[in-house]
Amino acid sequence: MLESIVEGVAACAKVSRVAVFALTSDEHYTFGAGIKCMEETRELHFSKTHPFVRWIRIHAHSISRSMLRHIEHVEQRILIEQMLDQTGAEVILPLFGRERLNGWLCVGRACSGAPFGLRNIEELTEMAEQVSVAIENSLLHENIALQKAMAENLLQAIPSGIIAIGRDGTVRWFNNGAEQLLGRSASELIGRPVEKVSSAIASMLHRCIDGKEAGEAQEWSEPISQKKMSILTRCLEQAGQCVGAMAVLNDLTQEHILRERQNNLERARFWNELSSAISHQIRNPLVAISTFSQLLPERHKDEEFRDQFQKLVLQEVEQLNSMITQLDEYANPPTLNFTPINISTLLDDAAKKADNTKEELNHSGSITITCSDELPLVNVDSEVMAQSIARLLQNSYLATHEHKTPKISIRASCGEIGIDRPAVIIEVTDNGPGIPEELQPNVYSPFCTTKNSGVGLGLPIVRRTMIDHGGLIDIRSSSKGTTVRLTLPTTERQ
Structure with missing residues (x-):
């Protein structure tokens, strides 16, 4: 020039x-x-x-x-x-x-x-x-x-697959990462309809252009290779107008293999711990029953002994049955049936489910529920979620039953989970002695318990329930009491 x-x-x-x-x-x-x-x-x-x-x-x-x-x-x-x-x-x-x-x-x-x-x-x-x-x-x-x-060099060097389409659905960009992940050539796809790449990817990108963009990455299996991938879609804008959409693909195959391997290790450790805990929990009732059974031939005419024997057997069998019920619930979680529900109704149901524990302990306190009627609905399995909250209330009853002025409260409020995702926060608080500091790192592990009986599956079940509902659980405990914070996504989106 x-x-x-x-x-x-x-x-x-x-x-x-x-x-x-x-x-x-x-x-x-x-x-x-x-x-x-x-x-x-x-x-x-x-x-x-x-x-x-x-x-x-x-x-x-x-x-x-x-x-x-x-x-x-x-x-x-x-x-x-x-x-x-x-x-x-x-x-x-x-x-x-x-x-x-x-x-x-x-x-x-x-x-x-x-x-x-x-x-x-x-x-x-x-x-x-x-x-x-x-x-x-x-x-x-x-x-x-x-x-x-x-x-262009940067986009080509990125190991993630990147596919971009125009508003008309034509492929405009198909980088090296996408070629390797999908086994397709950019030269055969650029300028062609995105449906030539994959009908599933095409559907995600068209939904993105139509304003129905998913906020989180979605998992997808490539039909031919069965390769596991995550796909994140985003709208491409210019001067505030949508001009197309892009998809970012990441290979999850190795992650799935490592996750499965980790799950197998955790499963093996779980069954080892389970067998140890079960043997200990079963042995105690059986020893008591066995001892009384050995004395029965000699003292079968003793009416007082027979009454004690009957009460003991019923008590120990009930304890065994309770433990088996918890183990069955933990090992075989129910199929969830999600329906929108009002938070106030959910908390009332949970409080009623915990009444049995209050009556058994002859607990003098009551539950204070603070909940606004204006809170958004949450999409949950109402029976499973109410039972999980009831477990937390039962723990609070047990923690405060010897307190002179026991206080148990549930408070529901608005919050967020992640970025721009509306949520409802449920806090269960008591003024019990708290969880011992040495046990706090393991509160979600099976068999971690402060009780004299039971296998400590309550909090692990609650945690799994929250994960299944896309929520979070956080526990903060001191000598002045314990607060369990549950965060549930709402049916609304910002």
């Missing part, structure tokens, strides 16, 4: 010599192109702090030999004269862009040999302004091209 500029200037201005100095990527001004220029001119280069560069940037006007006598400072006059001599120029014209000095134009004598007059310099100045615009546009174009190339 610079060669074309100097040729055009030489032809239009009818001068014998033209040179252009331009700013390079390393922030230096060097010889860019020229006609009939001296060899020493071609070797010139200037830093941005060079005295001549500073002078022309400050004064921002053309300079000619005829104007040298008007420069008051001798040092500056000598500097400009040297520059004119080194470049063989009669006139030097600055080339300014929008925000910086992009270079300068050096123009030699007219081909006729006549000196430049004021009109000639004005014409050259107008020409220099046009050259400045051309150089500025060229630099902008180069910068945009560089940024585009870097962006």
Whole structure:
């Protein structure tokens, strides 16, 4: 481009010599192109702090030999004269862009040999302004091209698969990661309908364009290879208008393998712990029953003994039955039936389910429920969720039954889960002695319990219920009491 500029200037201005100095990527001004220029001119280069560069940037006007006598400072006059001599120029014209000095134009004598007059310099100045615009546009174009190339290289280097479509559903981008994950070539898909990639991916992207974008990544299995992937879709916008959509694909195969391996290890550890806990929990009732059974032949006529024996057997069998019920519930969770429900109704049901524990302990306290009728609905299995909250209330009854002034409360309020996801927060609080500090890291582990009986499956069951409902559970406990915080997503979306 610079060669074309100097040729055009030489032809239009009818001068014998033209040179252009331009700013390079390393922030230096060097010889860019020229006609009939001296060899020493071609070797010139200037830093941005060079005295001549500073002078022309400050004064921002053309300079000619005829104007040298008007420069008051001798040092500056000598500097400009040297520059004119080194470049063989009669006139030097600055080339300014929008925000910086992009270079300068050096123009030699007219081909006729006549000196430049004021009109000639004005014409050259107008020409220099046009050259400045051309150089500025060229630099902008180069910068945009560089940024585009870097962006393309970056998108191609990302291991994740990236598929982009236009609003018409045509594939516009299909990077190397997508080629490797899906086993398809970009050349056969770009410019084709996205349905050629996959009907499932096409459906997700079209839903995104229609404003039904899923906020979270969805898992998907590639039909042919059965490769597990996560797909995150996003709308592509320009000036506030949707112009297409993109999907980001990540391979989850290795993650699934590691997760399955971890699950197998945890399952093996679970059954080892379970067998140990069961043997201990079963042995105690059986020892008591066995002891009384051995004494029965000798004391079967003793009515008091028979009454004790009957009560003991019933009590121990009931304990065994309770433990088996918990184990069965933990090992075989029920199929969930999700329905929208009012929080107030859910909490009332939970409180009623915990009444049996209150009566058994002859507990003197009561549950205080704080819940606004304006809270949004939650989509839960009402029976399973109410039973889980009831378990927390039962724990609170057990923790406070010896307290002189027991306090148990449930508070429901609005909150968020993740980013921009409305939620309802349920807090169950009591003023019991709290969970011992050494047990707190393991409260969600089966068989971790502060009770004298039972296998400690209550909190693990509650935690699994929250996970199944897409919620969170958090426990904070001290010597002054315990608060269990449940966070449930609502049926509303922001």
